[in-house]
Amino acid sequence: MRLMPPDDPPLAHAIESYLSSRPRMARWLEWVAGRRYRLAAFPDRPRPVVVVAHRYRDPARAEQIAHAIEHDWAETPPPCRDAYAEILDQAPGLIVIQLRRKNVCGCLGHRHVVVKEAPFSEPHDAFGDAAVGEMDIAFDRVESWLALPLTDTALDTQFIAGSRLKEFREQQLRFRLLSVLLHEAHHMVAPQAPEDEVRERSLTFYREALANYVEIARATMSFTIDRSFSRLGKE
Numbered sequence: 162m163r164l165m166p167p168d169d170p171p172l173a174h175a176i177e178s179y180l181s182s183r184p185r186m187a188r189w190l191e192w193v194a195g196r197r198y199r200l201a202a203f204p205d206r207p208r209p210v211v212v213v214a215h216r217y218r219d220p221a222r223a224e225q226i227a228h229a230i231e232h233d234w235a236e237t238p239p240p241c242r243d244a245y246a247e248i249l250d251q252a253p254g255l256i257v258i259q260l261r262r263k264n265v266c267g268c269l270g271h272r273h274v275v276v277k278e279a280p281f282s283e284p285h286d287a288f289g290d291a292a293v294g295e296m297d298i299a300f301d302r303v304e305s306w307l308a309l310p311l312t313d314t315a316l317d318t319q320f321i322a323g324s325r326l327k328e329f330r331e332q333q334l335r336f337r338l339l340s341v342l343l344h345e346a347h348h349m350v351a352p353q354a355p356e357d358e359v360r361e362r363s364l365t366f367y368r369e370a371l372a373n374y375v376e377i378a379r380a381t382m383s384f385t386i387d388r389s390f391s392r393l394g395k396e
């Protein structure tokens with residue numbers, strides 16, 4: 162089973178080998194219990210490596226998070242990524258994301274003080290000098306979250322008219338997932354930072370990443386666009 166593209170960082174390979182070299186019985190029990198892992202790495206940095214821990218029924222959700230890290234991150238404008246360079250440099254080298262559908266408390270995500278995911282809760286040679294951190298992300302909450310109510314709704318209207326709403330919604334969701342991941346990584350690195358400051362930075366990331374996507378999408382759409390969209394765009 163290949164979990165990673167070939168050009169991925171050494172730590173990702175070490176984790177992949179570690180997971181598949183564990184005793185057969187442990188892996189079998191984990192499989193039967195419905196636990197699955199999807200590794201993901203940022204294309205432009207060796208760390209952090211992310212493990213999306215999820216249930217057997219949620220591979221499509223795990224895939225969206227992985228896609229956001231492996232592809233959408235690189236599509237964001239440089240200032241978006243620069244704003245998190247230092248945070249990602251200082252973050253644990255290995256980040257475990259517990260993928261949930263919802264949280265009882267209604268939050269989008271939390272950082273965990275203790276790593277609970279079994280294969281990563283004890284130190285192991287495979288991790289090298291990488292620290293391990295853990296967070297959870299409530300996927301369905303993130304999906305229904307109105308991050309920027311006015312902007313999100315206004316953009317929806319434009320894309321409905323442009324008949325690319327589905328593609329837009331998926332892209333929007335992956336930027337939200339990235340912003341939640343970055344938000345929690347920020348908390349991990351700076352536990353004392355006030356929530357306002359942490360939230361402002363992650364919302365700015367989301368706003369600018371989305372604005373950039375919309376700008377590019379509109380430029381390419383204008384050639385094939387239907388008239389209803391052109392009219393709406395000018396109003």
Ligand SMILES: [Zn+2]
Pocket residue numbers: 344348356359360
């Ligand atoms: Zn927060």
